[in-house]
Amino acid sequence: xxxxxxxxxxxxxxxxxxxxxxxxxxxxxxxxxxxxxxxxxxxxxxxxxxxxxxxxxxxxxxxxxxxxxxxxxxxxxxxxxxxxxxxxxxxxxxxxxxxxxxxxxxxxxxxxxxxxxxxxxxxxxxxxxxxxxxxxxxxxxxxxxxxxxxxxxxxxxxxxxxxxxxxxxxxxxxxxxxxxxxxxxxxxxxxxxxxxxxxxxxxxxxxxxxxxxxxxxxxxxxxxxxxxxxxxxxxxxxxxxxxxxxxxxxxxxxxxxxxxxxxxxxxxxxxxxxxxxxxxxxxxxxxxxxxxxxxxxxxxxxxxxxxxxxxxxxxxxxx
Numbered sequence: 001x002x003x004x005x006x007x008x009x010x011x012x013x014x015x016x017x018x019x020x021x022x023x024x025x026x027x028x029x030x031x032x033x034x035x036x037x038x039x040x041x042x043x044x045x046x047x048x049x050x051x052x053x054x055x056x057x058x059x060x061x062x063x064x065x066x067x068x069x070x071x072x073x074x075x076x077x078x079x080x081x082x083x084x085x086x087x088x089x090x091x092x093x094x095x096x097x098x099x100x101x102x103x104x105x106x107x108x109x110x111x112x113x114x115x116x117x118x119x120x121x122x123x124x125x126x127x128x129x130x131x132x133x134x135x136x137x138x139x140x141x142x143x144x145x146x147x148x149x150x151x152x153x154x155x156x157x158x159x160x161x162x163x164x165x166x167x168x169x170x171x172x173x174x175x176x177x178x179x180x181x182x183x184x185x186x187x188x189x190x191x192x193x194x195x196x197x198x199x200x201x202x203x204x205x206x207x208x209x210x211x212x213x214x215x216x217x218x219x220x221x222x223x224x225x226x227x228x229x230x231x232x233x234x235x236x237x238x239x240x241x242x243x244x245x246x247x248x249x250x251x252x253x254x255x256x257x258x259x260x261x262x263x264x265x266x267x268x269x270x271x272x273x274x275x276x277x278x279x280x281x282x283x284x285x286x287x288x289x290x291x292x293x294x295x296x297x298x299x300x301x302x303x304x305x306x307x308x309x310x311x312x313x314x315x316x317x318x319x
Contacts, residue, residue, distance in 0.1 A: 003048045003292035004267075006274055008081075009170025009196050011146040013113060015081050017267050018292035019051030020044045020285065021201060021276035025066045026059035028224040031280055037066040038073065043282040045076050047289035053173075053199065053276045054107075055085035055118055056099060061106050068107035082107060083114035083199075085150055085173075086131075088121040096134035100143055116148035116173060120156055128156070129163035136167045146170045148199070154190040173199035176273070178209055178247070178262050178309045179230060179239055184269075191272045200266055203275040204259055205230055208239055211248055211258035215240055235314040246308040250301050256290065263291035265305050 003016040020041070024031040031037060044052065052071075054063045064084060071080055084107070090099040103112060115135060120128075138144045149160060150173035161169050172191060176183045176198065183198065191198050204210055208230050213219075215237050225231055230239065247258045254261065263275050279285040297305075 002294075003050075003289060004294065005050075006197065006271065008114060008146060008148075008274075010168060011114075011170045013081055013146060013170075015051035015274060016049050016292050017274055018049060018263060018289055019053055019199075019274060019276040020049050020288075021278040022052065022054045022063045022067055023058050023201075024278045024280050025054075025063035028058070029278065029280065030223050032059070032062065034066055034069065036281070038070040039282050040279050040285055041067065041070040042074060043279075043285040044289075045074060045079060047286055049285070049289055049292075050079055051081045051083070051274065051276070053083045053085075053201075055087070055116075056090065056103060057085075057087050057118065061102070064103055064106040068109065072108050077109065081113045082109065083116060083148065084112055085116040085118035088117070088119045089124055091117065091121045091124070091126045091131035091134075093130050093134045096131050097138070100138055104143065111142055112144045114146045114148050114171065115144040116150050116171070117152070117160075119151045128159050132160050132163035133165075136164050139167050148173065148197075150174065150199075150201075154186050157190065169196065171197040171199050171274075173201055173276075175202050176200035176266060177203050177205040178243060178265060178305060179205045179312065179314065181309065188270055188272065192270060196272065197274055198270065198272045200273055200275045203263055203266055203277050205239075208236070209244065209247060209258060209262040211244060211251070213240075229314070229316040229318050232318040235318070238312060238314060242312045243305070243308045246304060250297070250305060253301065254295070254297070256295075257287055259287060260291045261297065261305075263288065264295075264297055265302060267291065268297060268302055 005014040148171035174183045251258045251261045277288045
């Protein structure tokens with residue numbers, strides 16, 4: 001079944017509402033075997049996913065290398081919209097060009113569809129217009145097709161957009177899931193008003209919303225989740241009892257998994273939203289893609305999860 005597509009801002013580029021995030025190709029998540037990575041990307045192609053998101057910092061270039069190599073071997077460059085990200089410390093004017101050229105080389109492509117600022121250069125005091133004008137120059141040179149940002153508050157996004165003469169920012173990639181909904185306070189209303197896309201990273205709250213884990217079955221994680229506040233017993237117990245149990249109930253009604261319902265909830269929450277769940281195996285890719293197919297939660301069920309989520313209280317002060 002074909003997946004729903006949405007335009008990336010005003011770029012004219014259409015992507016499937018469910019993409020593939022590739023942070024997992026790194027030490028952070030531990031998928032460092034190319035054969036596994038290629039199987040995951042192959043399954044994304046077979047499932048109809050056309051949007052793949054990576055970043056320079058994922059495995060210090062390893063994720064970009066895996067993505068580029070797999071797409072080349074699959075002959076799928078025309079199928080995939082490729083997005084990557086420049087970290088905040090690489091945003092000096094000359095470094096933007098240097099970093100982009102290295103990304104192009106690792107990805108094995110002539111141009112990058114969406115280049116994003118991964119986070120603001122908060123510790124390096126680089127003026128916003130310095131890196132934004134460098135990105136605009138890269139569009140003019142044909143090395144990137146569109147400009148996005150990640151983890152930007154509306155005030156900084158306003159400043160970044162004001163630096164551009166001919167281009168505009170088309171997307172803001174932020175943490176957004178049924179547990180962590182702070183983006184709804186300012187960032188998503190801004191995107192809706194300005195015609196920008198929201199690319200939701202961690203849309204399954206690092207696995208909390210999959211139903212795989214229970215308060216009595218929390219493994220000792222050896223990946224990026226090891227010290228994540230969501231898995232702290234106080235928080236996880238509240239999330240499971242307040243939200244995940246409702247998610248399990250709703251998912252059974254539709255014959256879907258909790259993860260598919262959690263992703264669909266985000267997609268229905270705003271027509272600006274595109275989700276990019278990661279996957280550590282082919283089955284997860286296939287399952288995630290189902291959330292982009294032509295089925296929808298009823299208003300009643302959507303509101304049931306909305307209410308459960310609203311009643312949830314977690315704290316990141318865990319030590």
